[in-house]
Amino acid sequence: MEAKEILRKHIAQTASLTDEQFDYFFSHFKPQSYKKGETLIRPGRAVECEYFVISGCLKAFFVNDEIKTYILQFAMPTWWTSDYGAMYNHTNATITVDCITNAEVLCLASHDREKLCSELHQLEHFFRWRTNRGYVASQKRLLSFMNNDTKARYEELLSLYPQLYNLVPKHLIAAYLGVSRETLSRLYNNHR
Amino acid sequence: MEAKEILRKHIAQTASLTDEQFDYFFSHFKPQSYKKGETLIRPGRAVECEYFVISGCLKAFFVNDEIKTYILQFAMPTWWTSDYGAMYNHTNATITVDCITNAEVLCLASHDREKLCSELHQLEHFFRWRTNRGYVASQKRLLSFMNNDTKARYEELLSLYPQLYNLVPKHLIAAYLGVSRETLSRLYNNHR
DNA sequence: CACATTACGTGACCTAGATCACATAATGCA
């Protein structure tokens, strides 16, 4: 399935657009290909756009002063990603988005999204719901952080996204769970 | 300032409505008064509406099997609160919303919000941006959880909302930070 | 193919914060 069709199906779950409307919407996206390890969003730079993932896997992460990495999101096909804090406030990025595998994405400029939202009510509706879901997921993860121990969070993550186990190196899973790679290693080898 | 005026100013920051449009919007809200300790949303029940706080302070929290409480949000004047996960998915509430102090709120039914959003593009715009901000704040809190220790999170919370220190009991602040009340107590009395 | 880099496992030790136990305010309310 090609990029256009994937996006079409994705939108159709939340908003109904005519073919003409969708074509117009789609014409604002720039298809891009990235290789494993390439960086889409870099801290300190302006954030021009957000990305819709067609294939491959990206990660959005924060690196603190002690060079420790925390992964906010693994972005898989049909997921959206960006540094939304920076994008909405027009400030410089504080997080990085890069490729875990080779990836194809559709790039939508922030000002184009705002323009499209004001031109087409249905698109404003779509983006409202997309963010709703993100917000609820984020609250849920926060709760899981407070309530569950590492092992429970690890199992939760793998039951939600089984593909991750073979797709991404273990130290990145640790960085998503917010623990050291040593702890994660001990966890599933239960040496304790 | 009365409730209507407070909501008017709040909306105006994000969306421009005519007086007629705002009156129509406002006519869907039910003003309600609650006393300290009263419950607005209860786990296991359906979630009919969301609340806009006019005065007082609410809390939205989760209670786990071991009766430990985790506070997701303190809701102060001009904040919105509900169990959004339950509301969006039409499932029963998993969190509780109750009053830390006596409070006045405006209650908006979920189906009215959806109706209003589809009738008035500007309102859909407003709710998109409100959720945007919530999403970004939630991501930021998640990051703070992973990156900062309890002391840093405590200071972050108080610098953001200094009123909280005198308004809410310390064990609720601990429940927001995700630590035991003993740990919080030791923290600001630095007996260590 | 060889060498560099990255990924992963595991022991030893350390620390933040949990838990339990108890004491002492402070507050509400009959």
Place this chain on the structure above:
DNA sequence: TGCATTATGTGATCTAGGTCACGTAATGTG
């Protein structure tokens, strides 16, 4: 005003997980 809650402080002890140190795969690249 007096008693029952609720809020808070603090010691003693325990534990999940961090950090450091080292080793061995695995993978990539000239």
